Amino acid sequence: xxxxxxxxxxxxxxxxxxxxxxxxxxxxxxxxxxxxxxxxxxxxxxxxxxxxxxxxxxxxxxxxxxxxxxxxxxxxxxxxxxxxxxxxxxxxxxxxxxxxxxxxxxxxxxxxxxxxxxxxxxxxxxxxxxxxxxxxxxxxxxxxxxxxxxxxxxxxxxxxxxxxxxxxxxxxxxxxxxxxxxxxxxxxxxxxxxxxxxxxxxxxxxxxxxxxxxxxxxxxxxxxxxxxxxxxxxxxxxxxxxxxxxxxxxxxxxxxxxxxxxxxxxxxxxxxxxxxxxxxxxxxxxxxxxxxxxxxxxxxxxxxxxxxxxxxxxxxxxxxxxxxxxxxxxxxxxxxxxxxxxxxxxxxxxxxxxxxxxxxxxxxxxxxxxxxxxxxxxxxxxxxxxxxxxxxxxxxxxxxxxxxxxxxxxxxxxxxxxxxx
Amino acid sequence: xxxxxxxxxxxxxxxxxxxxxxxxxxxxxxxxxxxxxxxxxxxxxxxxxxxxxxxxxxxxxxxxxxxxxxxxxxxxxxxxxxxxxxxxxxxxxxxxxxxxxxxxxxxxxxxxxxxxxxxxxxxxxxxxxxxxxxxxxxxxxxxxxxxxxxxxxxxxxxxxxxxxxxxxxxxxxxxxxxxxxxxxxxxxxxxxxxxxxxxxxxxxxxxxxxxxxxxxxxxxxxxxxxxxxxxxxxxxxxxxxxxxxxxxxxxxxxxxxxxxxxxxxxxxxxxxxxxxxxxxxxxxxxxxxxxxxxxxxxxxxxxxxxxxxxxxxxxxxxxxxxxxxxxxxxxxxxxxxxxxxxxxxxxxxxxxxxxxxxxxxxxxxxxxxxxxxxxxxxxxxxxxxxxxxxxxxxxxxxxxxxxxxxxxxxxxxxxxxxxxxxxxxxxxxxxxxxxxxxxxxxxxxxxxxxxxxxxxxxxxxxxxxxxxxxxxxxxxxxxxxxxxxxxxxxxxxxxxxxxxxxxxxxxxxxxxxxxxxxxxxxxxxxxxxxxxxxxxxxxxxxxxxxxxxxxxxxxxxxxxxxxxxxxxxxxxxxxxxx
Numbered sequence: 001x002x003x004x005x006x007x008x009x010x011x012x013x014x015x016x017x018x019x020x021x022x023x024x025x026x027x028x029x030x031x032x033x034x035x036x037x038x039x040x041x042x043x044x045x046x047x048x049x050x051x052x053x054x055x056x057x058x059x060x061x062x063x064x065x066x067x068x069x070x071x072x073x074x075x076x077x078x079x080x081x082x083x084x085x086x087x088x089x090x091x092x093x094x095x096x097x098x099x100x101x102x103x104x105x106x107x108x109x110x111x112x113x114x115x116x117x118x119x120x121x122x123x124x125x126x127x128x129x130x131x132x133x134x135x136x137x138x139x140x141x142x143x144x145x146x147x148x149x150x151x152x153x154x155x156x157x158x159x160x161x162x163x164x165x166x167x168x169x170x171x172x173x174x175x176x177x178x179x180x181x182x183x184x185x186x187x188x189x190x191x192x193x194x195x196x197x198x199x200x201x202x203x204x205x206x207x208x209x210x211x212x213x214x215x216x217x218x219x220x221x222x223x224x225x226x227x228x229x230x231x232x233x234x235x236x237x238x239x240x241x242x243x244x245x246x247x248x249x250x251x252x253x254x255x256x257x258x259x260x261x262x263x264x265x266x267x268x269x270x271x272x273x274x275x276x277x278x279x280x281x282x283x284x285x286x287x288x289x290x291x292x293x294x295x296x297x298x299x300x301x302x303x304x305x306x307x308x309x310x311x312x313x314x315x316x317x318x319x320x321x322x323x324x325x326x327x328x329x330x331x332x333x334x335x336x337x338x339x340x341x342x343x344x345x346x347x348x349x350x351x352x353x354x355x356x357x358x359x360x361x362x363x364x365x366x367x368x369x370x371x372x373x374x375x376x377x378x379x380x381x382x383x384x385x386x387x388x389x390x391x392x393x394x395x396x397x398x399x400x401x402x403x404x405x406x407x408x409x410x411x412x413x414x415x416x417x418x419x420x421x
Numbered sequence: 422x423x424x425x426x427x428x429x430x431x432x433x434x435x436x437x438x439x440x441x442x443x444x445x446x447x448x449x450x451x452x453x454x455x456x457x458x459x460x461x462x463x464x465x466x467x468x469x470x471x472x473x474x475x476x477x478x479x480x481x482x483x484x485x486x487x488x489x490x491x492x493x494x495x496x497x498x499x500x501x502x503x504x505x506x507x508x509x510x511x512x513x514x515x516x517x518x519x520x521x522x523x524x525x526x527x528x529x530x531x532x533x534x535x536x537x538x539x540x541x542x543x544x545x546x547x548x549x550x551x552x553x554x555x556x557x558x559x560x561x562x563x564x565x566x567x568x569x570x571x572x573x574x575x576x577x578x579x580x581x582x583x584x585x586x587x588x589x590x591x592x593x594x595x596x597x598x599x600x601x602x603x604x605x606x607x608x609x610x611x612x613x614x615x616x617x618x619x620x621x622x623x624x625x626x627x628x629x630x631x632x633x634x635x636x637x638x639x640x641x642x643x644x645x646x647x648x649x650x651x652x653x654x655x656x657x658x659x660x661x662x663x664x665x666x667x668x669x670x671x672x673x674x675x676x677x678x679x680x681x682x683x684x685x686x687x688x689x690x691x692x693x694x695x696x697x698x699x700x701x702x703x704x705x706x707x708x709x710x711x712x713x714x715x716x717x718x719x720x721x722x723x724x725x726x727x728x729x730x731x732x733x734x735x736x737x738x739x740x741x742x743x744x745x746x747x748x749x750x751x752x753x754x755x756x757x758x759x760x761x762x763x764x765x766x767x768x769x770x771x772x773x774x775x776x777x778x779x780x781x782x783x784x785x786x787x788x789x790x791x792x793x794x795x796x797x798x799x800x801x802x803x804x805x806x807x808x809x810x811x812x813x814x815x816x817x818x819x820x821x822x823x824x825x826x827x828x829x830x831x832x833x834x835x836x837x838x839x840x841x842x843x844x845x846x847x848x849x850x851x852x853x854x855x856x857x858x859x860x861x862x863x864x865x866x867x868x869x870x871x872x873x874x875x876x877x878x879x880x881x882x883x884x885x886x887x888x889x890x891x892x893x894x895x896x897x898x899x900x901x902x903x904x905x906x907x908x909x910x911x912x913x914x915x916x917x918x919x920x921x922x923x924x925x926x927x928x929x930x931x932x933x934x935x936x937x938x939x940x941x942x943x944x945x946x947x948x949x950x951x952x953x954x955x956x957x958x959x960x961x962x963x964x965x966x967x968x969x970x971x972x973x974x975x976x977x978x979x980x981x982x983x984x985x986x987x988x989x990x991x992x993x994x995x996x997x998x999x
Contacts, residue, residue, distance in 0.1 A: 040615060107678070112656050129778075129840040130840045135821050152805075153909060167839075170907040170908070173907065173908055173909075175908070175910075176910065183913070183916040184889065184910065184913065184918075185910075185911075185913040185914050185918045186912065186913055186917070187917065188917060189917060189922075191917075191922075194980070194984055197970060197973065197984055198972075198984045198987050198988055198991075199971075199988075200966070201966055201967070201970055201984060201985055201987075201992055202987075202988040202992060203993040204962060204963055204966040204988075205955075205963060205988055205989065205994065206992055206993050206994075207991065208960055208962065208963060208994075209993050209994040212827055213827050213828040214826050214827060214828070214997075214999060215828070215836065215838060215849075215850055216851050217838070217852070217907070217993070217997060218850070218993040218997065219852050220907055221907065221993035221997075222993065222997065224907055224908065224909060224911075224912050225912050225916075227909055227912075228909045228912035228913050228916065229916075231909065231913075232913070232916075232917075286635065286636075286637050287635070287636060332717075334717070334721070336637060363695070371721070381566070392485070401839075401840065402836075402838070402839035402840060403839050403840050403841070410554035413980070
């Protein structure tokens with residue numbers, strides 16, 4: 001197996017230079033197993049793809065329609081292959097709904113973009129004394145750290161503001177890439193043969209600063225560099241190259257940023273990346289909601305979800321890959337004077353499927369006009385607990401903040417019974 | 422489920438109540454604090470004794486002894502308040518920063534880039550005991566100060582990604598004038614909130630134009646104005662009462678009322694080249710707004726509100742310019758929120774942490790760490806005529822600003838990165854902002870001297886470079902994040918990107934080229950490379966490693982120097998302000 005290494009140096013020799021930079025033994029885990037075959041890497045590995053709808057999507061027009069209500073809006077529901085109806089502008093997704101479910105009883109209280117984004121990504125409300133890890137960072141720590149064959153970051157974010165790793169530290173930060181799959185500056189160019197001596201010198205300077213008692217940040221810097229060098233020299237970088245898919249596949253996912261991002265996500269989870277977040281913006285529809293949805297947002301969304309679900313199922317990966325679709329909050333059932341919907345966190349929907357979870361269901365419900373949850377309501381912690389269950393992360397897992405405060409996995413949420421069956 | 426959500430809230434709520442109660446005890450005159458002071462006085466003297474032998478630097482004369490008059494008094498007060506926090510928490514501060522450590526910091530903070538080699542060497546040689554205070558004054562008069570603060574405030578006011586139909590040039594021009602002439606902060610705020618007109622002729626309008634990228638009835642302008650200038654977050658009261666204090670939903674809409682007369686007009690023009698209509702200029706104009714403002718309560722009922730600034734009602738006639746009224750109310754009084762918010766933000770800029778966390782969320786639910794100090798500094802700021810440079814002088818002359826970032830023997834608990842309240846007993850390590858890194862690379866490598874391109878071209882290159890690190894959140898509030906700090910893309914950019922590649926190229930006219938063609942031993946050259954990047958001398962180990970590198974590349978010393986330079990620019994020490 002040929003790996004690109006600086007000339008005159010074996011890959012193992014080269015990686016050792018990175019290892020000498022490390023003060024502690026665990027850094028050796030970055031040295032990848034040369035004998036790992038591509039086939040081994042591709043074997044069933046659990047993963048989560050989060051589709052993030054920046055701005056707060058009007059779920060009342062997508063997953064939980066209210067025909068006949070004053071709040072119903074312009075769209076009609078259609079039947080699906082599952083046991084629920086969704087928007088008429090989601091026909092391709094409708095064909096896959098036997099594999100996906102909708103939680104229609106989210107009630108989350110945070111209706112400000114920043115706070116909602118934080119709450120939905122972390123399961124915790126913002127608190128000035130601690131920064132909670134975004135859930136991709138949790139998965140990076142719980143699953144990514146154990147995948148020694150993985151040479152690229154365990155948490156990739158495509159066009160999405162995934163949030164911060166918080167107290168889990170920079171090594172679990174999202175690796176943010178754009179959906180065209182081009183990673184800037186990842187090529188060594190003509191300086192390949194000098195990387196070894198450059199890194200040796202760097203290590204001396206870095207160690208001096210790390211040993212000078214200036215807190216955690218200087219150490220984090222070295223870890224990031226280790227990851228960056230690992231990535232630069234890895235064959236797994238191929239996973240980012242969506243351009244290499246057939247035109248047919250690219251067209252099936254949709255050629256916009258969202259579709260291509262989902263296609264990259266599939267390639268990444270195939271390679272062993274346990275968490276990928278793909279962002280789609282433009283949901284903050286304070287005006288002209290129906291026209292924007294039917295002509296712009298929903299066709300893209302529908303095509304992307306439809307293609308990804310079908311593709312994963314066809315490849316036999318859907319039982320291992322959890323799909324989650326959410327935004328900061330939903331939008332007001334009441335239609336405002338600008339034919340828009342405003343921020344609304346009291347009653348809205350999240351879509352979730354794959355990963356062995358039960359599909360085809362509507363979990364929970366809202367009242368006739370969509371303004372209240374009828375019966376049991378769910379929080380982001382329950383969604384992430386469900387995801388953790390599907391990924392095999394033990395529900396009793398407790399993390400500790402830098403001050404040693406215990407933080408329960410998913411803020412102590414419980415897996416949703418109807419989904420885990 | 423319901424109950425857990427309640428618990429979430431309740432814990433946070435209880436915590437803030439508890440904190441508020443504690444603060445109340447501390448602030449009450451003659452009660453808790455006096456007692457604490459007495460208690461700690463005994464400790465203080467023992468503390469002194471025990472440190473006297475250990476550290477000679479600690480006993481050096483205060484580096485800011487040159488201050489006189491009211492500035493002296495305010496800095497003394499600041500020092501005493503900060504020290505009180507140390508004694509109360511039974512910690513001892515770190516030693517004073519060396520001149521080398523300090524000059525790097527003060528340059529990064531004030532002019533946004535590291536000092537040049539010549540500047541560093543001159544400063545280290547200077548025997549004047551008042552040189553630090555003098556340097557602060559000199560840097561405040563440096564054009565780099567104006568540029569740095571123009572950049573900082575452009576980013577705060579309109580973001581790094583200029584929204585469509587907002588003029589970054591216009592915004593920068595307004596700010597440049599403000600900081601160059603040291604315009605009083607209240608006047609600047611007044612203009613930003615009340616401006617009208619063409620986006621290049623009156624650059625102040627760009628602030629609101631950037632908040633009005635869509636028709637949202639001034640919701641975003643309301644949220645941003647209260648947050649940025651007054652340091653309060655009322656945006657969540659748009660939809661419900663504030664969860665942790667007594668701000669009510671109507672308050673958001675009362676503030677919002679003031680923005681309802683603002684209207685943006687986007688002009689288009691015919692482009693003869695393409696034969697199409699294209700964007701021309703935009704402007705912010707006053708329109709009569711006669712409708713009443715209603716908002717929807719949680720119960721679904723509509724409530725009417727009138728323009729009101731906290732408790733002050735404004736008697737609004739259709740001809741009243743409500744934004745001017747708001748601006749007047751914002752800047753009125755002996756200690757308005759705009760003063761407190763600015764002091765807190767400015768302190769936070771220099772230390773990495775302000776008196777509240779986040780900086781722009783002040784209020785009874787989030788008490789500040791040094792309430793009396795914050796209060797006094799903001800009163801003094803108002804008394805000084807909102808003199809921004811004066812405020813900076815107080816902060817930069819305060820003892821805390823002169824301490825090393827290296828932890829002492831006895832202040833490990835002062836660790837705000839772990840969520841502790843900052844005690845300012847050592848300098849906190851801050852990541853360089855993208856602009857600071859770019860400009861520092863330019864200084865370190867003399868790239869600005871090497872290239873022949875003009876100011877406009879170099880500014881354009883800088884903007885293009887900066888844009889690669891911005892991700893938008895996809896909301897209408899135009900909020901954005903940066904992928905810049907401590908990320909793999911940043912590491913890749915530093916290792917393989919054009920900028921560092923060019924810096925280490927040793928092409929004619931470059932820093933490296935000049936140094937190699939000039940006289941000097943290898944040891945001198947290595948030393949100068951360290952000084953020009955990390956603003957310090959190499960350690961013995963580093964010198965040995967550099968010499969080893971030279972030895973291994975005997976046939977091509979330039980390769981060795983390039984790789985040493987590469988390592989210096991890529992090091993953690995270079996990318997942190999400490």
